[in-house]
Amino acid sequence: MGWRHRWLQPLVALAATAAAGVVSIAPVAAMPPVAAGELLAEVAMRADQLVAGASRGWFVSYRTNDEHDRPAVSNGQVYLPQGTPPAGGWPVVSWGYGTAGVGDGCAASQRMQADQPPTLAVALSQPMISGFLSSGYAVVATDYIGLGTDGSHHYLSAKAEAHAVTDIVRAARATGEAVSRNWLSAGHSQGGHAALMANHLAEAYAPELDLHGTVAIAPASNAEHALSLLGPSVPNPGGQLDGMSSLLTYILYGLRASRPDLDVDSYLTRYGREIVDNAESLCSSELRESLTGTGPGTLLAKPVFGSRLASALTEYMQIPTSGWAHPVWIVHGTADRVVPLASSVALAAQLRGGGADVDLISFPGTGHFDVIEVALRPAQEQARTLLPPRP
Incomplete structure (x- = not known):
């Protein structure tokens, strides 16, 4: 969710409270069934x-x-640190990028291979990735399913993201390099959402790996509750909901591909269908600019609240509130106007209520994008606490 859209803070806070290319790897077509994590x-x-x-x-x-749970393919990057690996191999941080877009041209690997400048989400992530490497971790970073690979990117699908974040650890181990089974999930915004869900699914989905915890920086959470309040009558005073239009576009693009039975198009105006149809052609900053002055009400033909779409959004995006076996460390800026702090406050309360070991750290005056820089040193320290780079 790495673009500068501005959510209407009271709406999100209310909802949160209520919820309390160029080389051979891209694109890759559908392959014969193989084990998850197969390189x-x-x-x-x-x-x-x-x-x-x-x-x-x-x-x-x-x-x-x-x-x-259908077979899919993802691309990504694997980095090894300097020096000699410890016994058992380098411990791993699996990093989740923030939002780049939903089209192949927005994919991190494809842009890197084509010598194109990184998207904002990737550029913001690079110092954090470098920090983990300097601390003695191997770092893997997924592009997510459908970005540079066959099919559509199911944006903010919690389970699909979690699988991609987890399976790239398996793929890194399959390279034959000295990569450990011990790992952390981490990420920013969309990637924080992915890292959290990877934590929740780790025991059942990848029991041969040993997850030690999660570092989630300004993670997307509880957005499904805010989206459920939208409809054609929702105003857009001063363009305050322009950013939610960007968010809604990418989510409905992914959900439409994930759940054709919903008839997502029936919830959209003609203009809304055109925007969602064209979502692949615009990376996050371009989409945001194209929707300046456009509120979500202009995209929607009928209310989301109480509909099948509302329940589907919850199933598609929601972070579960119980069944957590590994520690969670969340960091968030108090001045975040993309994913308001209220979302993480509600999430932390929800997870604690479900028995999770959760710490929430807030940085005063810090926004959604500069929080990565501010959190750089604390995140490295937390990683070393959860999973020391050397025994």
């Missing part, structure tokens, strides 16, 4: 493609599963 292709990075702190790196393509 399908790897391409060594050039020295100028490595992030700071990496000794070597690869673009990888690997098998994973979507939210319906």
